[in-house]
Amino acid sequence: xxxxxxxxxxxxxxxxxxxxxxxxxxxxxxxxxxxxxxxxxxxxxxxxxxxxxxxxxxxxxxxxxxxxxxxxxxxxxxxxxxxxxxxxxxxxxxxxxxxxxxxxxxxxxxxxxxxxxxxxxxxxxxxxxxxxxxxxxxxxxxxxxxxxxxxxxxxxxxxxxxxxxxxxxxxxxxxxxxxxxxxxxxxxxxxxxxxxxxxxxxxxxxxxxxxxxxxxxxx
Amino acid sequence: xxxxxxxxxxxxxxxxxxxxxxxxxxxxxxxxxxxxxxxxxxxxxxxxxxxxxxxxxxxxxxxxxxxxxxxxxxxxxxxxxxxxxxxxxxxxxxxxxxxxxxxxxxxxxxxxxxxxxxxxxxxxxxxxxxxxxxxxxxxxxxxxxxxxxxxxxxxxxxxxxxxxxxxxxxxxxxxxxxxxxxxxxxxxxxxxxxxxxxxxxxxxxxxxxxxxxxxxxxxxxxxxxxxxxxxxxxxxxxxxxxxxxxxxxxxxxxxxxxxxxxxxxxxxxxxxxxxxxxxxxxxxxxxxxxxxxxxxxxxxxxxxxxxxxxxxxxxxxxxxxxxxxxxxxxxxxxxxxxxxxxxxxxxxxxxxxxxxxxxxxxxxxxxxxxx
Numbered sequence: 001x002x003x004x005x006x007x008x009x010x011x012x013x014x015x016x017x018x019x020x021x022x023x024x025x026x027x028x029x030x031x032x033x034x035x036x037x038x039x040x041x042x043x044x045x046x047x048x049x050x051x052x053x054x055x056x057x058x059x060x061x062x063x064x065x066x067x068x069x070x071x072x073x074x075x076x077x078x079x080x081x082x083x084x085x086x087x088x089x090x091x092x093x094x095x096x097x098x099x100x101x102x103x104x105x106x107x108x109x110x111x112x113x114x115x116x117x118x119x120x121x122x123x124x125x126x127x128x129x130x131x132x133x134x135x136x137x138x139x140x141x142x143x144x145x146x147x148x149x150x151x152x153x154x155x156x157x158x159x160x161x162x163x164x165x166x167x168x169x170x171x172x173x174x175x176x177x178x179x180x181x182x183x184x185x186x187x188x189x190x191x192x193x194x195x196x197x198x199x200x201x202x203x204x205x206x207x208x209x210x211x212x213x214x215x216x217x218x219x
Numbered sequence: 220x221x222x223x224x225x226x227x228x229x230x231x232x233x234x235x236x237x238x239x240x241x242x243x244x245x246x247x248x249x250x251x252x253x254x255x256x257x258x259x260x261x262x263x264x265x266x267x268x269x270x271x272x273x274x275x276x277x278x279x280x281x282x283x284x285x286x287x288x289x290x291x292x293x294x295x296x297x298x299x300x301x302x303x304x305x306x307x308x309x310x311x312x313x314x315x316x317x318x319x320x321x322x323x324x325x326x327x328x329x330x331x332x333x334x335x336x337x338x339x340x341x342x343x344x345x346x347x348x349x350x351x352x353x354x355x356x357x358x359x360x361x362x363x364x365x366x367x368x369x370x371x372x373x374x375x376x377x378x379x380x381x382x383x384x385x386x387x388x389x390x391x392x393x394x395x396x397x398x399x400x401x402x403x404x405x406x407x408x409x410x411x412x413x414x415x416x417x418x419x420x421x422x423x424x425x426x427x428x429x430x431x432x433x434x435x436x437x438x439x440x441x442x443x444x445x446x447x448x449x450x451x452x453x454x455x456x457x458x459x460x461x462x463x464x465x466x467x468x469x470x471x472x473x474x475x476x477x478x479x480x481x482x483x484x485x486x487x488x489x490x491x492x493x494x495x496x497x498x499x500x501x502x503x504x505x506x507x508x509x510x511x512x513x514x515x516x517x518x519x520x521x522x523x524x525x526x527x528x529x530x531x532x533x534x535x536x537x538x539x540x541x542x543x544x545x546x547x548x549x550x551x552x553x554x555x556x557x558x559x560x561x562x563x564x565x566x567x568x569x570x571x572x573x574x575x576x577x578x579x580x581x582x583x584x585x586x587x588x589x590x
Contacts, residue, residue: 020557028565104547
């Protein structure tokens with residue numbers, strides 16, 4: 001078995017297995033943790049604080065009016081590279097072919113040259129995000145290994161993908177194998193690092209919103 | 220088969236056959252062009268060839284289908300006739316030669332003896348070593364013994380076809396004859412692999428001509444293939460490449476995309492990982508090549524191409540087993556198994572977390588049931 005065969009064979013199989021196991025492990029682990037009982041009388045009905053929770057999941061996805069001047073640029077940066085990643089991962093035909101082989105259905109993709117442009121822009125945004133993290137004192141103090149490694153492994157997937165498309169540095173099959181191996185590594189890391197925010201972000205916002213609404217506070 | 224005029228130079232032979240100098244230079248220029256050599260190499264090649272003694276060539280066929288030799292005979296530039304009548308002295312080839320049996324084998328012995336250390340050894344087919352070499356034998360000698368003996372006196376070994384270069388189909392799983400590529404058996408001679416199933420005719424003759432002309436091993440890639448022919452992927456030079464860049468892909472062999480000549484990537488084309496000259500030299504004198512005829516590249520010039528999954532699965536698809544294609548059901552089974560295990564771990568983690576929570580809140584009471 002060659003490197004490419006391993007990367008898209010056993011490597012991918014192990015990575016998907018670890019990804020599913022880890023994601024379910026962490027979600028179930030958190031979901032079953034005991035929430036400290038709140039002995040206060042609820043300020044709103046159950047339906048109202050559930051609705052407030054759902055509303056918060058959406059409203060927190062947009063910068064608060066009061067802080068938009070300070071956080072707007074950072075949020076724009078974050079949204080931009082996330083959208084870039086979505087486009088590259090979900091709308092590049094070779095990726096669609098891979099996902100189609102896993103899930104059994106496909107969808108139309110974007111032109112490969114457009115994906116290359118989006119990838120380069122996303123890569124630039126990734127570097128900007130790191131620069132911001134390193135130059136902003138508060139963010140630097142808040143950051144730990146998990147932040148940098150999650151950034152690194154996502155960046156690695158992007159860089160190896162671009163290198164494979166452009167045939168830079170090695171033979172195509174080697175670059176493709178390295179790219180798929182980097183995806184395998186990302187899938188394995190995903191549940192155990194901050195990339196897991198993809199699953200936590202909306203439930204945690206909703207929970208916060210619901211708990212605050214129960215106390216009668218706006219969120 | 221073996222000519223008695225092997226001491227004649229190529230120039231002498233051409234004069235004898237009435238070939239003009241102009242015609243000969245045209246031939247060399249065409250050959251240089253086919254090998255992607257610079258234009259000035261044509262006349263230089265002609266000058267070199269004219270005074271060169273026609274090198275002895277021994278062509279041995281082992282575990283193969285003769286497709287490679289069939290391809291060899293269909294070369295347009297240079298043609299096999301011009302090669303064997305003017306440029307090389309083909310002293311042994313069991314497909315072309317009139318002699319058979321002991322006569323043929325004695326011609327082989329004689330050629331190897333007379334040209335020891337100087338002849339070009341061409342090998343076609345993999346070398347089976349199973350059953351004591353009994354799967355492929357001639358004149359009471361196994362292929363592996365013949366190869367070892369013939370390689371001793373060879374100046375260079377040219378492996379024609381994927382079988383001799385990388386083992387090919389006989390080498391594929393489960394490899395019942397314990398077949399090996401030539402490079403696994405011959406370790407002390409320069410080897411040039413001209414892979415393909417079969418190789419492009421002009422790549423075979425071009426490689427041979429380049430060696431005969433220059434007397435040097437051409438620049439080779441990591442699989443010992445001449446970079447002049449195997450330097451770029453088929454995908455890079457494919458006329459359908461613009462459709463790949465535009466994101467236009469045929470979804471089946473008879474859809475509108477296929478009829479419009481769109482990229483065959485989704486239909487399993489292995490062009491992006493296949494290094495060969497199919498998209499530039501093409502076949503049948505530059506008429507067409509498989510992708511131009513509507514079928515994706517099989518990747519036949521790459522090592523282990525037979526074991527790399529389905530020919531009809533896209534290159535980026537997951538490989539889950541011998542079938543080569545992933546099936547959503549297999550993925551679902553894997554994901555379900557992993558999720559069940561993850562769920563169990565999650566319940567255990569939550570239980571342990573709850574216990575920790577309880578202990579931190581009730582440091583003096585160890586039993587949560589008493590709470």
